[in-house]
Amino acid sequence: MEITILQAIGYSILGFAIVFAALIILWGIIAITAKVLGAVVTKKPAEAPAAAAPAAAAPSAPPAPGSAGEVKLFDVPDKQAAMLMAIVADKMQKPLNELRFKSIKEVK
Amino acid sequence: MSEIKDILLNLWTDSGFSLLGQDWRQIVMIAIACVLLYLGIVKKFEPLLLVGIAFGALLTNLPGGGMYHPELWDGIIAHTSGYGDVLLNGGLLDIMYIGVKAGVYPSLIFMGVGAMTDFGPLMANPKSLLLGSAAQLGVYMAFILAVLLGFTGNEAASIGIIGGADGPTAIFLTSKLAPHLLGAIAIAAYSYMALIPLIQPPIMRLLTTEKERKIKMEQLRPVSKAEKIVFPIVVTIFVILLLPSTAPLIGCLMLGNLFRECGVTDRLSDTAQNALMNIVTIFLSLSVGATTVADRFLAPETIKVIILGLTAFAFSTAGGLILGKIMCAATGGKINPLIGSAGVSAVPMAARVSQVEGQKANPSNFLLMHAMGPNVAGVIGSAVAAGFLLAVFG
Structure with missing residues (x-):
């Protein structure tokens, strides 16, 4: 045209x-x-x-020994818990602040 | 003995080496293809596309291969043959090119772009849409200049859309309006997109003052999930009702974005962003490269297209910056005009250039997210501009 x-x-x-x-x-x-x-x-x-x-x-339940914030830790040191949460977030490809962890317990 | 001689002679006459001597332009095109491969691989100029385009150019210009037949496509344009003839008589690249001609590949690329794009910065600051519009100035300036240089309306429209700095849109429009210019336009568009960090900064410094470049912008408001889900649906309805010719591009762009944002189609979003995008990029780049057949590509028009493409980019950058300056003055210095140049699309390269230039003027300046607004607005703006040109010349 x-x-x-x-x-x-x-x-x-x-x-x-x-x-x-x-x-x-x-x-x-x-x-x-x-x-x-x-x-x-x-x-x-x-x-x-x-x-x-x-x-x-x-009444809220008493926090379990070793709890950090909302996460209840059973026989898991803080460092190890942080590492586990980071791995889970990475595997799920979700930001850590979008995940809610209720408790972490070592299976013996 | 003479039989062996005949066989060898036949092998020689059938070989590409003997055919190569018949047209020097094919040798030039092979050299150009090698230069483009160098630019893509070594200089990393849009390598995902340029490597494929350059290799397509190489394949189509190696005589005797019969991978692409431009005369078949002349028949389609003249409506004397159909896609059936291409499937029957065409080579591999002819068959791949059907996807370009039918507008399938650019639309699928747009779906991937939509799935990769966060329109949040645009929704947080919808004023950015104005900058995305102003940065289409180059489309129309190049269009006028192309008509001045003797191109037809269809050709001028295809050349002008290079100013949209959006490869798929340029390919989509050119394949409909001026398919004989597709190779030149695609190469110009992708080369200039790769050169944005070199083309834009001098224009940005020329059109803005040091004081303007130092302006820090307020943080953007958070955008809710619901807004992000509603946005692609609303844009699809509105833009396609306004300009139905944009349906393939806008429809696919927004579908990809809906996959990304709706939260229930993560797998589809992932496929659109990665696997599908990569597959289509291979088909698109190879078949676009195939159109650079020596006797058609090596013409004065190609040089004109390359020059006009650069002009289009420069005017588009200037358009965004000028409106950015006006908005800066109108808001009492709340908008840094540097974000205007990001309205040329070319996501996210143009936004990164705004960020870099802003930080050069003021190291504590972070313009990236502010520039992403005009940047993604430019994608919509160039699709609307293409839709208009298609409605007029299609």
Whole structure:
């Protein structure tokens, strides 16, 4: 398709304007989506504490000897536990902070 | 004795060595293929693609091999033959090229790109979309210049899209609009993408002040998982409804991203990112390289394409930087204009260049994540630009 230079300039202005218009509308859509989803997400935690309250009243079990944070360690030194958690995270290809370890126990 | 002589003579006349002397351009193309192999292997210019493209160029220019027949594809363009003829009479590279011509490989590459891309920085700062749009300036400037240099509208559109700095998009559009320029455009696009760390910094320093380059940007907000899942679905619906011709590219890009983000298709995401991407890259690069047949590639148009491609990259970089400067002024110095140049797509190379230049001006400056926003916006922007050109000239 042969075109003149004037047509080329016209197509370019139109094309450039369409790219801008499309991405500006996309900006609006992303902003609205973020607002809507943000509202839904903030609503949920507001409801959650009410349900969680009775559970908090229950006496928590005494931590097992050697526990570090939430992880209960049974006959496992801290260093070894850290190494085990790192290996598991590596094998699962998940960041360590996304995994929850409940307890580590040496099988004898 | 004469029988042996005849056999030897036949072997000689059938051999590539005797055919090679008939057209000097094939020797030049073999040399060019070797230079491209050197650039890919030794200089590491986009090696995953350039090595395949260069080897395809080598195979197609070794006479007698019959791996690629451009005349078969002339018939397809003129609608006098179909893919059945290619399967019946074509060589190995002809058959592989069907995937390029049908737009299958660029779309599958886009699926892999989508699976590898985190659109989080873009969602955290959607203003980046403006920079991704402005960095399409080179597409249209090169388009106008190409028309000035005597190219047809279809050819000019294919040359212009080099400015999008997006290989699959350039191949997708060129295979539809000007397939005879595919080899030159693909080589120009991938070579310049590899040269981004050399092309962009002088333009960045020319168009920005030291004070602007030193600007530190605020940390981006965290983006929720739900937003990341909804994003590809929303973009697919909106962009394809707006420009249906972008469906193969945007559809595959966003499907790949949905595989990555939805959390229930990890295996598919992994396949799209690795195995599928690698297989398609081999097919795509070899078949694109095959189009560099000597008597078609060694033409003045190729030199023009190479020059226009560089112009397109320069204008795209400038476009992003200029809007970056405007946004910097409008926000009272909250945006570092260096992130604008990342809007040229070429993920993540262009964002890395912004980071490096920002750190040169201010060692405590970390622009990478901020530059990733315009960078991925550029991918969408170049697909939209290609969709527009396809709608006009397709």
